[in-house]
């Protein structure tokens with residue numbers, strides 16, 4: 001349980017809530033157990049009274065009952081105690097959940113935020129080391145597994161310990177031999193439940209994997225629905241879907257079969273214990289060593305212990321899962337981003353860019369995308385980068401944005417190594433339109449305004465006009481409020497590219513990078529955009545990555561890559 005120690009500071013932070021929770025556990029158990037002795041006592045009184053009444057004649061019996069006020073009084077008081085104790089026990093159980101489970105939910109919230117903040121700090125290269133599914137799992141499944149340890153895990157263990165202590169005291173005070181006989185099988189019950197829970201956990205994981213396989217398949221086939229229809233592959237997709245669903249059904253049934261053992265084991269042990277109490281208690285009753293009430297007490301004590309002991313087995317398996325999940329989360333939290341900002345000063349960025357013998361090799365593939373490259377662009381000037389596919393153009397754009405750092409050589413911005421610049425300040429001055437246009441599932445207005453903190457409609461419209469997409473947007477029914485992406489309108493490649501250009505332009509940056517973002521446009525539209533932003537380009541350092549001679553020619557200089 002080494003990894004779970006990471007959670008100690010969280011426990012400490014919520015210590016007040018947890019303290020109350022533990023106190024409520026003690027109180028709820030105390031009242032639940034305290035009442036039991038009154039049940040036994042009441043049974044004994046009833047039994048005694050009944051046996052004395054049996055001796056009287058028929059007429060005297062009614063008279064006897066009528067006059068037996070002491071008998072009724074005690075039954076009445078005991079019933080009152082039972083009701084009050086049950087209410088108090090229920091109330092404190094409610095409070096126990098309100099404190100411990102609430103604390104666990106709060107810790108879950110803090111943990112999720114911490115993991116998410118860490119995601120944001122990672123560099124692009126760090127993201128490449130893992131899959132999106134894996135990242136999502138850490139935020140969802142792993143955190144849920146950890147919460148199960150924080151909430152129910154802790155609650156049931158503390159509950160059992162306290163219950164066991166209080167119950168054992170009462171049981172030992174009542175009858176030592178019977179206590180030993182009834183308590184011994186309970187750890188065996190825990191072990192049985194632990195084994196079954198462990199198998200259930202493993203099978204659930206297999207089932208979840210099969211389920212996420214279906215989700216990925218469905219998502220993939222719907223995203224590529226045009227391709228599916230074009231190639232008339234509906235039947236093929238349907239068949240593969242059927243195979244996946246059948247696999248899921250088999251796994252789900254397998255899990256259901258194992259889950260059935262859970263309560264079977266509990267009921268079997270309950271049955272065994274009841275027989276033991278009945279046998280030993282019966283013998284003692286015959287020998288006159290034990291009353292009927294005491295036997296009834298034992299039935300209740302044992303029934304109270306069954307559930308927490310079963311939960312102990314379940315909790316052990318839950319904690320093992322939480323430990324594995326915590327390990328995965330910790331491994332991820334230990335990853336330190338290689339892009340670190342060490343500067344917090346505020347100063348102007350003019351936009352002079354210089355590459356000095358820069359090389360970059362992608363660590364995951366070992367491909368040397370940039371090899372000993374040197375060039376310089378003065379502030380306010382433009383550079384077009386051309387070259388065959390895979391020659392490293394986009395890599396240069398990423399290097400300028402400091403999404404990745406060079407392995408060799410240095411990048412100077414205004415004569416100062418990019419690594420020593422204030423990254424936040426630098427990126428605020430940067431307008432970047434990536435090769436792959438990515439839009440969020442949001443309105444067109446929000447997508448364009450995304451780059452700045454307080455966008456307003458007139459600025460958004462101005463940028464859309466510059467990017468030559470305003471007319472298209474006006475044609476949509478909801479204009480700038482039109483949703484794009486999965487649940488919105490499907491935009492053409494060229495429309496997407498132009499919205500991305502507007503998004504980059506809205507920052508009114510000092511350095512502008514267009515990574516092949518005019519490729520989906522016809523030459524007329526391309527020309528329009530370049531003319532619209534001509535004034536901006538005069539004061540902005542611009543890097544235009546392109547395959548078109550016509551675009552490149554507008555730049556002050558052209559860099560050809562092999």
Ligand SMILES: Nc1ncnc2c1ncn2[C@@H]1O[C@H](COP(=O)(O)OP(=O)(O)OP(=O)(O)O)[C@@H](O)[C@H]1O
Nearest residue numbers: 362364365367369388389390391392393394395396
């Ligand atoms: N994330 C990555 N991980 C590993 N290798 C990469 C990665 N991105 C690019 N590469 C490799 O680096 C080389 C340069 O890629 P880059 O995208 O910079 O080329 P490009 O000149 O922009 O190509 P294109 O004109 O086709 O867009 C290619 O061989 C590519 O396979």
